[in-house]
Amino acid sequence: MSAGSTYGNIFKITTWGESHGRGVGVVVDGCPAGLPLCETDIQAYLDRRKPGQSNFTTQRSEDDAVEILSGIFEGKTTGTPISLMVHNKDQHSADYSQIASCYRPGHADFCFDAKYGFRDYRGGGRSSGRETVGRVAAGAIAAKLLKELGIRFLTYTKSIGPVSVDMSRFDEAEITKNALYMPDAAAAAEASEYLKKCMQETNSAGGICECVITGLPAGLGDPVFEKIDSNLARAILSIGAVKGFEIGDGFAVSASTGLTNNDAFCMKDGSMSKRTNHSGGTLGGMTDGAPLIFRAAFKPTPSIASTQQTVNRDGEEISINIKGRHDPVIVPRAVVVVESMAAVTILDALLANMTARLDRIADFYRKI
Amino acid sequence: MSAGSTYGNIFKITTWGESHGRGVGVVVDGCPAGLPLCETDIQAYLDRRKPGQSNFTTQRSEDDAVEILSGIFEGKTTGTPISLMVHNKDQHSADYSQIASCYRPGHADFCFDAKYGFRDYRGGGRSSGRETVGRVAAGAIAAKLLKELGIRFLTYTKSIGPVSVDMSRFDEAEITKNALYMPDAAAAAEASEYLKKCMQETNSAGGICECVITGLPAGLGDPVFEKIDSNLARAILSIGAVKGFEIGDGFAVSASTGLTNNDAFCMKDGSMSKRTNHSGGTLGGMTDGAPLIFRAAFKPTPSIASTQQTVNRDGEEISINIKGRHDPVIVPRAVVVVESMAAVTILDALLANMTARLDRIADFYRKI
Amino acid sequence: MSAGSTYGNIFKITTWGESHGRGVGVVVDGCPAGLPLCETDIQAYLDRRKPGQSNFTTQRSEDDAVEILSGIFEGKTTGTPISLMVHNKDQHSADYSQIASCYRPGHADFCFDAKYGFRDYRGGGRSSGRETVGRVAAGAIAAKLLKELGIRFLTYTKSIGPVSVDMSRFDEAEITKNALYMPDAAAAAEASEYLKKCMQETNSAGGICECVITGLPAGLGDPVFEKIDSNLARAILSIGAVKGFEIGDGFAVSASTGLTNNDAFCMKDGSMSKRTNHSGGTLGGMTDGAPLIFRAAFKPTPSIASTQQTVNRDGEEISINIKGRHDPVIVPRAVVVVESMAAVTILDALLANMTARLDRIADFYRKI
Amino acid sequence: MSAGSTYGNIFKITTWGESHGRGVGVVVDGCPAGLPLCETDIQAYLDRRKPGQSNFTTQRSEDDAVEILSGIFEGKTTGTPISLMVHNKDQHSADYSQIASCYRPGHADFCFDAKYGFRDYRGGGRSSGRETVGRVAAGAIAAKLLKELGIRFLTYTKSIGPVSVDMSRFDEAEITKNALYMPDAAAAAEASEYLKKCMQETNSAGGICECVITGLPAGLGDPVFEKIDSNLARAILSIGAVKGFEIGDGFAVSASTGLTNNDAFCMKDGSMSKRTNHSGGTLGGMTDGAPLIFRAAFKPTPSIASTQQTVNRDGEEISINIKGRHDPVIVPRAVVVVESMAAVTILDALLANMTARLDRIADFYRKI
Numbered sequence A, B, C, D: 001m002s003a004g005s006t007y008g009n010i011f012k013i014t015t016w017g018e019s020h021g022r023g024v025g026v027v028v029d030g031c032p033a034g035l036p037l038c039e040t041d042i043q044a045y046l047d048r049r050k051p052g053q054s055n056f057t058t059q060r061s062e063d064d065a066v067e068i069l070s071g072i073f074e075g076k077t078t079g080t081p082i083s084l085m086v087h088n089k090d091q092h093s094a095d096y097s098q099i100a101s102c103y104r105p106g107h108a109d110f111c112f113d114a115k116y117g118f119r120d121y122r123g124g125g126r127s128s129g130r131e132t133v134g135r136v137a138a139g140a141i142a143a144k145l146l147k148e149l150g151i152r153f154l155t156y157t158k159s160i161g162p163v164s165v166d167m168s169r170f171d172e173a174e175i176t177k178n179a180l181y182m183p184d185a186a187a188a189a190e191a192s193e194y195l196k197k198c199m200q201e202t203n204s205a206g207g208i209c210e211c212v213i214t215g216l217p218a219g220l221g222d223p224v225f226e227k228i229d230s231n232l233a234r235a236i237l238s239i240g241a242v243k244g245f246e247i248g249d250g251f252a253v254s255a256s257t258g259l260t261n262n263d264a265f266c267m268k269d270g271s272m273s274k275r276t277n278h279s280g281g282t283l284g285g286m287t288d289g290a291p292l293i294f295r296a297a298f299k300p301t302p303s304i305a306s307t308q309q310t311v312n313r314d315g316e317e318i319s320i321n322i323k324g325r326h327d328p329v330i331v332p333r334a335v336v337v338v339e340s341m342a343a344v345t346i347l348d349a350l351l352a353n354m355t356a357r358l359d360r361i362a363d364f365y366r367k368i
Helices: A039-048 A097-101 A109-116 A122-127 A129-148 A185-200 A228-237 A250-255 A331-355 A358-366 B039-048 B097-101 B109-116 B122-127 B129-148 B185-200 B228-237 B250-255 B331-355 B358-366 C039-048 C097-101 C109-116 C122-127 C129-148 C185-200 C228-237 C250-255 C331-355 C358-366 D039-048 D097-101 D109-116 D122-127 D129-148 D185-200 D228-237 D250-255 D331-355 D358-366
Strands: A012-017 A023-029 A066-068 A082-087 A152-160 A207-214 A242-247 A265-268 A271-274 A292-298 A307-311 A317-321 B012-017 B023-029 B066-068 B082-087 B152-160 B207-214 B242-247 B265-268 B271-274 B292-298 B307-311 B317-321 C012-017 C023-029 C066-068 C082-087 C152-160 C207-214 C242-247 C265-268 C271-274 C292-298 C307-311 C317-321 D012-017 D023-029 D066-068 D082-087 D152-160 D207-214 D242-247 D265-268 D271-274 D292-298 D307-311 D317-321
Touching (some): A012 D082, A023 A129, A039 A066, A039 A129, A039 A331, A122 A129, A129 A152, A129 C358, A152 A331, A228 A292, A228 B228, A242 A250, A242 B228, A250 B207, A250 B242, A250 B292, A265 B317, A292 A331, A292 B250, A317 B265, A331 C358, A358 C331, A358 C358, B082 C012, B122 B129, B129 D358, B152 B185, B207 B331, B228 B331, B292 B331, B331 D331, B331 D358, B358 D358, C012 C129, C039 C066, C039 C129, C082 C129, C122 C129, C152 C331, C228 C331, C242 D228, C250 D207, C250 D242, C331 C358, D039 D129, D122 D129, D129 D152, D228 D242, D242 D250, D292 D331, D331 D358
Parallel strands (some): A265 B307, A307 B265
Antiparallel strands (some): A066 A082, A152 A207, A207 A292, B012 B023, B265 B271, C023 C082, C066 C082, C307 C317, D152 D207, D207 D292, D265 D271, D307 D317
16 A cells, blocks of 8 residues: 555556666566466567657667566466566666756656655656556566457557547558557658647647457456456556546547447347447446457656746745656557556456356366 | 455445345445444435435435444444445335346346356346445545545536536535536536436436545555555446546546646645646645546436347347336436545545655654 | 454455444355355354353353345345344343453453554453354355365364363264364363363363364465465464464474474375375465364453452553353354354465466366 | 465565576565665575574575665665565576476475476475565565664574473573574574484474564554454464464463463553563454564474485376485574564554554644
């Protein structure tokens, strides 16, 4: 609670590290034994959150080479904790004297001081985006395991500032072709122009990320406090800069009607199906077998080069200019973080679901 | 996990009960000792979720008289679990033969069968709105305790269908004057007309609920997985029919810019303050001292009197008509449920926050 | 934490109630769906902790008729929380003015005041043996489920005061024939004489309870903090009056040697077996397939009719005489409590174990 | 659950690592901010579990130099997770072909295979004593914090094989003077002779460790499942090779009587006190202000040089000789592990206790 760096009930991840300590990492506990896993599997995910891939992400040099410190033997998970670490580089170089004493607008500086009495002011400390390295490393493991069970994640940028993807032009292959991870080349081009303008104006942009999960069995999640919706919301809102979460039609349901919003059940190829998917793949907190769809709203990058009004530790009103290179938008780099948190959440629900029925438990133990 | 009926880390609530069992209830564990508490305190909250208060809530007779079964001695909480129960009435009267074998669109019937192999099909079983009786009873306790610390909750209906409150006409006193709990008499009147039309068309409406929390100290919540935003999102999405959650400017931040969205800090009456509150009272997962504001989007009531297409347990496509009286909109009765889940979440964060600093811990133990 | 009335990770029990409130009970959450269950199943366990069955248990009238309030439909568990309650009787009759203001030796009175500022002084409040009603009701469910999987519990009194069972005379059928639950008629007779003497001297006796669990698959438990030994120890030490726990040869191993204490593995009927069972069925925190054996040491009943020295709330040294009828020994009535806590712990480990291996998880989901 | 490498509710530790991976470590989450902490503080504890300090501990070279990877800024804890790591050395050198295919008696080899399908057979894998490096590193932090609040731990070897400390000769200063950590020079000399004999006979010895905790406020712990006794038992039984736990008079209470065992309360220097301390400092699961005393029984080192009978993975009965140098007794090196687990448990209870009373909570928040 007090620091709250552990997430998950069965597949449990504990992240650690600040932007300017020796490194960042994660301990993944409760990973089932027997999953083939090597550093390359994890690196592939980490590389998706790397900066420097376009004009719109920071040019800082971050190698982010992951090391597996425990939990793997002869190329497979052993069931014991998997400790993963990425070393920080050049963590002593910058000059943080300015932000040491003042509270940056849109950042957690003031809240850290209020809660803990002081803070590690270098590069955002624990609230740095670098904390997500641990989440993504864990997410890579969860996603690999889920893939073996036929469950896939498709995550992309849905909008940046006022520019939204036109879903009629949706092209999955396009997602990795543009630096903004948008499934629509035209929207990506337009958003790029918008971001250039933001940068010229020393301003920044927000955006929306969407995630679609397919291959889910029905019945994952629980009817009350462990609803799959509830746990996904928690997971996604735990990502810095997220201010909203919605599942299926989300906020739009508030203006819809029951006749429109209820998804009629039907049979398709001998299986239960739904004619529509307004619910986004969940009913009563459990998966309904349809694709699970959710969105997260990200606020504009709070670090902007413009002069801003604020207050310092001595309670004096001052003006500040935050130096350094900053992403004008968070969403593209956050796409893999969203996917990772979703993967950890889904895997946890999938494992929990194994104990729901006595007949299946009896069948499980009859064979061992 | 498997049923997931416990919520909270320190102030921990465990709800139980179905719509047609002997009753519904909650065990509240971890409530600090010394809070004056009687059944009237809890009944006042429960009465806010009562049906039958207007044309737009069901006319079922539910007395919902709460009994305190444990945890109180000489009018005060003792620190031991507070068990609260409300008996169900007339739970054997209805004819559920139709829904026993088929899956109602928009309901969890199919998911229950997929997960558990069968279900208590009477009146929604565990997914019934009656489950929230336990949440509201617990929320009444949390809110009473928080009130003693100067923390207040104001929760109301923000919109119903296409009709939104005009915030320039916001009138707190109006909230309890209209049956829709709207802080704007004109909007309430317009929404009433809309709901009448829905009922005539055997249709239903969705809506949005907003909650404003004042008096919070800065620093509640944590920087990573126990963000106050994250736990509120989880709490609110655990309420049936909620499909979206947003805090502060929420989804609107995605189209905003850093210059607009960053709240400048300033001094006010010698204390830290902010010139705006786009963040909704939270930065980096911790309260920033400004009012905490969030919204929940509710889907339209899935139970509608119209004929709908669905599938039965034998995999046959069929038409159904769901009998019985149903609320055409969920939001007004859910307002107190949202407030209750928020109160439990805030209290839990407030208790957890006590262990954040060694100097305060040392001070605490020096005196006892 | 603060009150700590929840136990278990997946099969989770939450007890509530004091000796003199309206009742005592338990919410069992996470019970798999499909277990046939009725009140008679639970009553049979509760009856084993009933007083008044011999001269050595209190003559208080306690019917302890259990009511199932939720979680059962058509005679089977539904996977949702099972709420169980037993009403208290005659809870207002006694005169507690004396113990209201003074601290009984051997009781928790002083600690309650130190922790919570005041206490429910009637009949021990939350520390009353009546709290175990909830544990036993939950244990009855866990044991019934485990029985369907071939796992059995045999629990009995191993010693009372200086009188120990002679294991060469061990007779399982004898356990339920004598009021002390001893598997040795001669020891039971001798212990009875000892207890009569204790009662004449207004004194009380301690004792040891032993539990043997058979039919366990190998591999339950985990290698580090969730060792089966560790969780059993926690479960058993959570029973009031228990001051020691040992598994297998227990404290005797401290004087043994590796050559003696190591159990040689062997093959028996084509399966792995051990020639001896000094380990008590657990190695490295996991079950090894041999019977799991543990013991709990109970202190003498602290409520004795003799005059004792103590202190009152005003800090004055005083003498007290505790009135009322008290069991001269706790063990016989605690036997079923020990068994119940063991059953809950074993079931929880058995459910957790289902997620240990990817091949078994893949097999599980392939079929549904 | 599945791997169970996290312990503690508020002050939460997560250990990771095997004997032959890249290293071992721990993430300490929930440590209050503001504790001065450097690597030297932790190293002092780790050095107490170092081998090679006498003839009776293994001569393996283990530097165990700890690195703090996160959570410290300007010499103080920041409230964020403290990641600690010790690199393993020479982890690829040994020949483990023999134990790869067979099950060592007294070890967890068979259980690992039963649970996970295979195991990291090098040097005990996750069940290696090296896993305790993480516990001790965490314990050093907990103990340092508790020391600032006036709480001290004294932990020592109480017996080895048949040789027990004579408490009338108890000499605290002696503990660190002999290699066995015994507070009685004569007993240490006698135990040394006994161990020499064990080694000559390729045998090993068990023993008992005792821990005394002073300076505890009354009221830590809770009345039901979070009893301080219960959590200490869990913590201590989670240490490999522990087969028994007792608090206060422990198993001896089973043969005592109420008149003897009840500790009379009295006043001493104006404060509540007890004339005796049979309870070992806890009543009803909460500290009573007297020193907390508990003991742990350790089995003889299972790794012995003698030929033993066992079974291999193919189900064939075989003889094995386990090569390598092994401690003839575990207790001396385990003393600091016991102390560390106790420190983590006590600190967790101390933090949890802060939320027990509304008056103290109100007082806490009034000042911030």
